[in-house]
Amino acid sequence: MVKRNDYTMRDVARLAGVSVSTVSAVVNNTGTVGPDLTAAVQKAIAAINFSPNEGARGLRTGRTHMLGLIVQNITNPFFVDALRGVEDEAIKHGYEVLVCNSNDRVDLESRHLNALRLKRVDGILLAPTDSYAAREILGQDRAPLVFIDCIPTKASVNCVVTDNFESCYNAVRYLMQLGHRKIAVITGKLTHSTSIDRVEGCRKAMQEASLSLLEETLTQGDSHIESGYRIGLNLLQSPNPPTAIFTLNNRMALGVLRALNELKVPCPGRVSVISFDDADWTDVVSPTLTTIAQPTYEIGRAGAKLLLDLIHSPAERALREPQQILLKSTLCVRGSTGPASGGVPGAVPSVVE
Amino acid sequence: MVKRNDYTMRDVARLAGVSVSTVSAVVNNTGTVGPDLTAAVQKAIAAINFSPNEGARGLRTGRTHMLGLIVQNITNPFFVDALRGVEDEAIKHGYEVLVCNSNDRVDLESRHLNALRLKRVDGILLAPTDSYAAREILGQDRAPLVFIDCIPTKASVNCVVTDNFESCYNAVRYLMQLGHRKIAVITGKLTHSTSIDRVEGCRKAMQEASLSLLEETLTQGDSHIESGYRIGLNLLQSPNPPTAIFTLNNRMALGVLRALNELKVPCPGRVSVISFDDADWTDVVSPTLTTIAQPTYEIGRAGAKLLLDLIHSPAERALREPQQILLKSTLCVRGSTGPASGGVPGAVPSVVE
DNA sequence: CTACATCAATATAACGTTTTGATAAAATCA
DNA sequence: TGATTTTATCAAAACGTTATATTGATGTAG
Structure with missing residues (x-):
């Protein structure tokens, strides 16, 4: 008996001695079936372990x-x-x-x-x-x-999204408070509205501080680990490296950390790192990573x-x-961000809203 | 016109001037329909952007x-x-x-x-x-x-699983080659066949080396980060701590690393760590983590x-x-495993099959 | 005691496909 | 040419549900 259990309402009806409509009424308990028949039907259903075919139901109801x-x-x-x-x-x-x-x-x-x-x-x-x-x-x-x-x-x-603009605006302001002036941003693909909005947030914060140098230090990745690694290496080895790197997603941050460890660049001593997206490894990596946690x-x-x-x-x-x-998102300050060399230290909050 | 696009084969048939059966035959290209009618039907389908209702199809075909x-x-x-x-x-x-x-x-x-x-x-x-x-x-x-x-x-x-027994057997032998004698094992729930098999693999390797002390150092977690952290703290703070910890899944390893960092226990200096399951953060954490990678x-x-x-x-x-x-799984040797203090160093392969 | 609601149960027609068997037309053969 | 096969098309019957209309039966009001 390998055959699938494909009992139908007809089987139940036959077994309970009622009509198919009655079975349906019981299954959908419309409340229009008398107590005795209801019991009989339920017993029959249990006996053959019947389960209604949702596909057929969907065909009829459109759901x-x-x-x-x-x-x-x-x-x-x-x-x-x-x-x-x-x-x-x-x-x-x-x-x-x-x-x-x-x-x-x-x-x-x-x-x-x-x-x-x-x-x-x-x-x-x-x-x-x-x-x-x-x-x-x-x-x-x-x-x-x-x-x-x-x-x-x-x-x-109709949509549900994080306030990407404001999150990044705040993050960059936080970095600037720490004295950072040369901030590199590694974006995801600019065909994503998320990337676009995040970059705009960064730009606004920079412009308010009369720092329009953003353009030269803005690099486009593809949201994957590998691109973070590659771009991270480039940035860190450039003649005039940034004092802070802001990666616009968590996968790329992993890549940057890899580059950082590989080149043995002290962090946050020589460069601070902050990333969009929290993850469960952020407090185990070295250094622990400052992030912007989305309400995923x-x-x-x-x-x-x-x-x-x-x-x-x-x-x-x-x-x-x-x-x-x-x-709204949450800024989670951890070990990877610190004062820029020669910058203004300032109090570092542990978790800011 | 908010109404869903719910054109049916009947609509297509009417439009193409053929019967429903013919439309069906064209859709499932049975090859029994003449070229002229086929074209007409396809044109009609395209005209109203018809797509067959899989639910109805499933009702009929049973798939x-x-x-x-x-x-x-x-x-x-x-x-x-x-x-x-x-x-x-x-x-x-x-x-x-x-x-x-x-x-x-x-x-x-x-x-x-x-x-x-x-x-x-x-x-x-x-x-x-x-x-x-x-x-x-x-x-x-x-x-x-x-x-x-x-x-x-x-x-x-019918099943597809990793060779858990052998993987663990090999991993423990690898640790013993490094001179470890006191090896703690943090298991997942013992109601999982995976945990059971893994523990057995460990046990066999230990027994072959006449080390039956496994029992005292075998602790049951629940496969989650928190349990790894808690058990890790206990082990590391015990009066007679193990020289190696083997976590039987990746989440718990994350917890152990957290405990390790928190207590500032040198790894692999004082304790080596190895974990089942690879992950994309294993080479970014500190120390980088030796793992058994499953073909996930x-x-x-x-x-x-x-x-x-x-x-x-x-x-x-x-x-x-x-x-x-x-x-089969793969042993990925990284930074978290090293010779036991006073143990036999031996050559450390970078990646062993 | 008829007329009219109320109610429980049912028969029947959908829903949108596929499949079977029938039909007519065209092609093959003797 | 007439008989027979092949081919292309279609009508109709499923598939397992739900929804609508219909049927009796029972109760209530005039």
């Missing part, structure tokens, strides 16, 4: 109870945390989540988008790989869509929540303006 | 083209890598994967198991949270099931492959004995 989540790169712990948030919220409402990894490739992303459409998921959470490319998927009519982390350029969409889990949770809202109130959705949720 | 993946804890990068392997293999065969995080809770695990059953996924990949509890789900008839990483006790099942991605990939095999040949499956795939 699949599935959410799609497409992330740039599941290798990044940021997205794993977000995934946890999404899943917790989804489960709470009886949804399952289809996880897709676009691996930083826009072609894979749209392939996944298409697969999710075939599957008729009830809604989609998307962390797009390219903010420009993402604009094009906007017009198409598909399931409700919520962007997380990264958003399409110049478009008003919350981004996922809030995103799923917003999406489920949209799903459950399609009427309002049409009317309402897209909702943009902006979350 | 949902979905795989379920249940992992112990998605927070552990090990499972993320496995997930990547699963997804890559799944996509290649036109499957999507439903990811479930049981969060180390056996009740959540079975809840997910049930949800996957409702969804009628074509197969399930399971990294069970408890090897004893996992035995109970064995009898039930559900979709084809493949275990990864961790398996039910005393049961012959491959575990997922091979698991998915085996599962798809089972799905596509249900006839053979009934006959064939369950298939157990055992993968």
Whole structure:
């Protein structure tokens, strides 16, 4: 008997001596079935261990109870945390989540988008790989869509993101308080709205201090460890190295640390390092790393929540303006940042909001 | 027009002036449709941007083209890598994967198991949270099931796992070559087959060297950072501390390193540390960490492959004995292991197979 | 005692596909 | 030419649910 357990409502009905409609009514407990029949049906269900076919149900009701989540790169712990948030919220409402990894490739992303459409998921959470490319998927009519982390350029969409601009503005001001004047910034791909906003935050802080030298020390990476390593080596070995390096994501910070250790450059003695994104190794690495912690889990949770809202109130959705949720980050000061050589020391707070 | 794009084959048929069956034949290109009608149908499909409803298709064919993946804890990068392997293999065969995080809770695990059953996924990949509890789900008839990483006790099942026994046997022998005699082992939960096998591997190596003192220095953690930290503190502060600590997973190693740094215990000067599981921070932490790297991605990939095999040949499956795939690990020697104080130095290979 | 709600249960028609068997037209053969 | 096969198309019946309309049965009001 290798055969799958594919009992149907018909089997239950036969066994309980009732009609299929009655079984359905019991399963969905509509409350319209008498107590005796209800009992009989439940007994029959238990007897053959029946479970309703969600696919068939979905065909009839138009709801699949599935959410799609497409992330740039599941290798990044940021997205794993977000995934946890999404899943917790989804489960709470009886949804399952289809996880897709676009691996930083826009072609894979749209392939996944298409697969999710075939599957008729009830809604989609998307962390797009390219903010420009993402604009094009906007017009198409598909399931409700919520962007997380990264958003399409110049478009008003439902989304949940960190306040990237302000976070970076504050971080750079913190570095300047420590006396740093030559601050190098390693960005992620500038096709990500996150990178763009973060750079703008840095720029504003610099400009306010009449330091417009940002341009020469701004280098574009690709958010991966390797690029952080490569750029880190370059910066540290340059004739006139920066006194502080700001990496705009956690993977690249790992690369910079690698370069730092390899060249045995004292940190924060000769150069300070600060990074966007916290991680669980930040207090074990040498030196311990000062970071800007995003509310990663919350981004996922809030995103799923917003999406489920949209799903459950399609009427309002049409009317309402897209909702943009902006979350705050936290500056976690650790060992990798210190006064610039010859700079103003100043008090170093341990954790600043 | 907020309405979802829910064109059906009927719409396509009407538009192309053919029957629904013909449309279906074109979509599944059975090759039985003449060139002129094929063209007409394709044109119609493109015109209204039709996409077939996979749910309805699944209802008819009995195949949902979905795989379920249940992992112990998605927070552990090990499972993320496995997930990547699963997804890559799944996509290649036109499957999507439903990811479930049981969060180390056996009740959540079975809840997910049930949800996957409702969804009628074509197969399930399971990294069970408890090897004893996992035995109970064995009898039930559900979709084809493949275990990864961790398996039910005393049961012959389809699975893909690392050769935990041998890996640990070799690791302990390596430590003993360095002159270590007092080796502490921090295990994961002993309800995991992985932990059990790993401990046995250690035990055998110790016994061969007539060192049966393992018992006193064997401590059970729970695979999380915090437990590694706590146990690490205890071990390092004990009156007669070990000269080497072997953590049986990567999260706990992070905890031990934290304890090490906090107490400023020189490593590998006074104590060597080695850990199961590699991670991307192992060469950035201080000291760089010697590890046993599992073929994480491959575990997922091979698991998915085996599962798809089972799905596509249900006839053979009934006959064939369950298939157990055992993968080898790699010892990555880094900075955290060195000769025991007063021990035999010996040559330290950089990477041993 | 008829007429009319109320209620529990059911028969039936969807939902969007695939598949089987039927049909007509075209091609092959004797 | 007439019989037979092949080919291209289609109509209709599933698949397992839910939703709507219908049926009796029971109770209530006039």
